[in-house]
Amino acid sequence: MAGEGDRAAGGAVPAISLRGVVKRFGQIVAVNGLDLEVPSGVCFGLLGPNGAGKSTTMRMLTAQALADEGSISVLGFQLPGESKQSRLEMGVVPQLDNLDVELTCRQILTVFSRLYRVPRAERAAAVQRALEIANLTGRADTIVRELSGGMRRRLLVARGLIHRPRLVLLDEPTVGLDPQVRQELWSLIDNLRSEGVTVLMSTHYIEEAERLADTVAVMSAGRIIAQGTPAELVAAHAGKQVLEVYGPPERLAEVSALAAGNGWSSRRSGPAVAILRAEDLDGAAPEGVRRPSNLEDAFVALTGEEIE
């Protein structure tokens, strides 16, 4: 059976491997020749604008969407045939809240401890541990409907961790959350990585990827267009410095034209025009504010898309 040899090799096996994966929905090609390898033990960020194919990729990793072409393996198991084995050892935190609103936190966690085959004798302890992860021990017997949005999201994460998975998929883990809840989840994800759990996180928040991910892959139109550490991506695609020129709309149009004329890479950034690789500009550079380049600059340079 395929993959048997890989598994015996142990640590060398990537946690996730996709080769030439294509997924179509009718006329729409959601994933278009995706190659991706996530090594064991890292926090891997899949960064891309809405519609880039991130959620479809996540669903293919649990065999809830089947690839039309290409091969996928997760934890050494070939999908879709061996998907159930891989799902035993991975946790999934979906983008959309799919908690059972009629049940209590404890009931939901207990049901999932069974679905994930936690042995009977260990279930109560696993549920308790998950409640602690979610910081919901005081709300264990509260019905989900009565929880706040932040509590629900923490419960959603804890549900995916009930069986101490080796691999965790987080699909847009903090979308729509207020800053404080986002911080809580970030420290939770950071803890996972320090425990050696492999994390694959899709996000369209630059800051999230920059703070948490060891490696970032930028996804656009269904494929990976760049990959590296956040620092590498910034250096390679946005240089060291960005020059931001502020002014009235006419001035901004003028600066954009100047940048285009000189072949400088620039973009509108809110009330300013941002010129990338400002460290290379000669005396012709307009007056403005210089700041270090960041992942957002690299992302926009790569995808041509503005994001939040």
Add this chain to the structure above:
Amino acid sequence: MSAVSESAGSGASGRRVGRLEPAALAGVMSRDVAIFGRYWKATTFSSIVQPTIYLLAFGLGLGKFIPHILHVKYEAYVATGVVATAVLFSSAFPGMFNTFIRWQFQRTYDAMLAAPVDTEELITAEMLWVSLRAGVYGLAPLLVGFFFGLQPEAGMLLVPLIGFVTGFGFVGFGVTVAAIAKTIDNFNYITSAVLTPMFLVAGTFFPLSNLPAGIRAIAYVNPLYHCVQLVRDASLGNLHTGDLGHAGVLIVFALLMWRLAISQLGRRLID
């Protein structure tokens, strides 16, 4: 690759994973049990009140004019017939509505399919739970019937089993309808055009023997008719070899609907 994998799996779990694993079925059903814990009072209330109303309306009302049907006291005739009605409504409706709501609105099925549970296990477990419940609640009309003069009979112990098999078929029917329906409103077509006539032309309230041959022929392919006959014969101590035919129809119906539900809903749960 075969769904029944002989692979020993990787070292960490070392677990064999096959089809229809009991642990997966139990996990899915444990969720149903937890939900049932919230609703059992309402469910029990309606399962007692409904046959009571039927028996009051038909038994006391119509029974005054029709004391016996085919030598059976009319109240006993209705009480045994209404078992099938109870089974039908407590299986076909959850099959349609619960499936649609959990799949489309609450995304519960999405959550469970991300765990090591496949569509066959998920759908089978949901069907098992609904039909077990339907089998148990199928006894309610008999309990109510005792107050209307129905006599206890050893054969009544078979009623939960008959209700289970019938319920398994009808919940599968409901799941299939939910899988095909575009919106939840489409269930109205099924309720009015399929389920209502089915429950009237099943020998529940009146025998089919005087109906025109064409309608009788339709009744014979109505699984509910076979459920009514079997329940009535078992409950009135009239079981005979002919009942094996009724049982056979119900078993075939249940198996067909099981596979149909899995094929129809299964391929819609996976993109």
